[in-house]
Amino acid sequence: MVDPAGPAARSIATLWWVMFIGACAILALVTTLLIAAFRTRQAEADASREARREKIWIIGLGLGFSMSILAALLAYGLIAGERLIARAGPDTGVDIVRVAAEARQWEWRFAYDDRPGHVTENLLHIPAGRPVDVAISSADVVHSFWVPRLAGKLDAIPGHVNLLRIEADAPGTYRGLTAEYNGQGYRRHVFAVQAHDPESWAAFLAGDTP
Structure with missing residues (x-):
């Protein structure tokens, strides 16, 4: 499956690698957040500053980054899938x-x-x-x-x-x-x-x- 010998299989293999890389990026981020959560932290005097920092980590990275990667993967998958469809229609000059x-x-x-x-x-x-x-x-x-x-x-x-x-x-x-x-x-x-x-x-x- 990852040793394609034709254009359709090549598109599928490329899609597989793109999804694999995207999943690895999300996994790396989640792992980083998990490690950070278990680290011993010194108490900070400014509670509002702590709250803002947590919001950046959770919303900006935990949700924003992951959703952006997933949306990009979905868009790429839809485009790649559309190219694989064999459509009937007027002659395009390709000898099928x-x-x-x-x-x-x-x-x-x-x-x-x-x-x-x-x-x-x-x-x-x-x-x-x-x-x-x-x-x-x-x-x-x-x-x-x-x-x-x-x-x-x-x-x-x-x-x-x-x-x-x-x-x-x-x-x-x-x-x-x-x-x-x-x-x-x-x-x-x-x-x-x-x-x-x-x-x-x-x-x-x-x-x-x-």
Whole structure:
């Protein structure tokens, strides 16, 4: 998950690191306040001065700093999540490949708009360096499509189609798994994504490879 091989996974990994750093900053502040609370302090004659100092620590740092960090993380997360959505709409000039992924106990079946009638089982073929819209559905129970190095996970729901955009930076084989418990046999419910270079992708579409 933190070794991305595509733009969507890279956005998710960056979001993870940003959230981790923000959480560490809040933890460091809370730890500092906790240590300060246990320190032996000399009594101060000016009670109002003590009250003002406590207000700065509690409201200014304890609440203000933490809420600012959390608000920034929320805003960044919403922006990153919006970028990951695969939207249907007018052609933007990007050559998008479209495939269908149907889950069932215990296999995945993949069909290709660019190669009508051809179905592969537990192996999804995609071109490297191009966005791929995966229409995810289920033939029986709820499953979840996830290729950790390429994109986030999305549920496969009976009677419904969810759209996920994935992309591989380079040719290679990437491990996929079903990230949703769906009965006995779930641990073996895995698949692979084969990202092709332009030549081998053309051969796949022409039917020269299974």
